[in-house]
Every structure is written in C-alpha cells, then in structure tokens.
Amino acid sequence: GESVGLHLPTLSVQEGDNSIINCAYSNSASDYFIWYKQESGKGPQFIIDIRSNMDKRQGQRVTVLLNKTVKHLSLQIAATQPGDSAVYFCAENRGTGRRALTFGSGTRLQVQP
Amino acid sequence: NAGVTQTPKFQVLKTGQSMTLQCAQDMNHEYMSWYRQDPGMGLRLIHYSVGAGITDQGEVPNGYNVSRSTTEDFPLRLLSAAPSQTSVYFCASRGHAQETQYFGPGTRLLVL
Numbered sequence: 322g323e324s325v326g327l328h329l330p331t332l333s334v335q336e337g338d339n340s341i342i343n344c345a346y347s348n349s350a351s352d353y354f355i356w357y358k359q360e361s362g363k364g365p366q367f368i369i370d371i372r373s374n375m376d377k378r379q380g381q382r383v384t385v386l387l388n389k390t391v392k393h394l395s396l397q398i399a400a401t402q403p404g405d406s407a408v409y410f411c412a413e414n415r416g417t418g419r420r421a422l423t424f425g426s427g428t429r430l431q432v433q434p
Numbered sequence: 435n436a437g438v439t440q441t442p443k444f445q446v447l448k449t450g451q452s453m454t455l456q457c458a459q460d461m462n463h464e465y466m467s468w469y470r471q472d473p474g475m476g477l478r479l480i481h482y483s484v485g486a487g488i489t490d491q492g493e494v495p496n497g498y499n500v501s502r503s504t505t506e507d508f509p510l511r512l513l514s515a516a517p518s519q520t521s522v523y524f525c526a527s528r529g530h531a532q533e534t535q536y537f538g539p540g541t542r543l544l545v546l
Binding site: 366 | 438467469474475476477478479493524526533534535536537538540
C-alpha cells in the first residue's frame, strides 16, 4: 500500500555540520507534510511543515524541501547541535477527508561532539 | 495552557484485563487522534475524532474503542488487553484551521 518511508534509519554527524534527513512518500494526493522531532521518552514535537504548493520552506536552522516530481521530502538542519540528537519523522496529510497523519518509520540523528 | 495531557504515564496489565487511557486537551481543538508507537517504527493511527460525538477508525483500530462526549476528552479503551497491544500510546489534537498536530507525552503500556 501507499506509505511514507525514510531512506536512512540512523544518521551520525559531527557537531557543527549540516544534517540532511530524507523521506519518500508515495501518495500523490498528499497535500501537506510535517517533520517531527522525538526525543527519548517524549511525544513528537513539531519542527516545520510544508504544503504541496511549495517546494521549500525555511525555519530557524531548519529547511524543508519538497520534490513532488519524485515524491521526496528532506529536512536540513544547519550547524547541528547535540540537542538535535533525536528521532525525526516525516508525516503526511492525505488531503480531503483525512484528519490525521500518516507517519514514516523515523530516522535517528546522532550528533557527535 | 497545559496542552495535551495523558494519564497514566505507565501501566502494566495482564492479558484479558481492561483499561482506559485518558487524553485531555485544553486548547479547544476539534480534532483528536490516538496513535501507537512500537519499537523502531513510526506512529500508527488507531482512532480519531473530528469533533464531539464523532469518531472514526484509523489504520489499526482492532482491540480499541473510543468515544468523544466532550471536546476536551478522548479516552481510548482496551476491552481485553493482549500482549500485542504492548506499545507506547500517543494522543494528539489540532484545531480546525490548523494542520499541525500537538502530541501528549505518551502512555507506556505493557501487557503480560
């Protein structure tokens, strides 16, 4: 079935480097995407979102890129810090009538000091 | 605002026991959802509600019941717990004009 998934289960980066976390989706009807950060023992925390009529959106140290042609989503974190260590999930809202999110399986980001 | 709250934080059940996981939000959000998260996996939707008195099934509804008698509360019931229901359960809510969902801290459930 259609799903949201991630390419890399674990990503290890050095403190100060930029991180890129990728996500593939297969449902062309999805019109809204969100990145969540989940720290150990906590619920997912909203990072940034993007609508399907955009291809890029920037926040504080984070950028989300959406490539609808290949159904690919990425999260870029600039100057990665130890506090960024967590599991990152992409999620999609499959448009009209869908009131909840479909999540990918997650990528663990490990920041080495 | 307390946001989304969940109780209990941790629960151990024996197979066949029943229990209710509580979820409440004080943001006057119309939409509420229940997810389960298993090790190494993303969140999977169990049930959701678009307003008081309205509920619908998600991806993995079997073994769970929900009700939405008020805007604030969205309890999740396990009528006869099974070991396969061992998981971490998250409740989430969002407003009508919003897309972003806000999550509670989770309830860790162990079924023996």
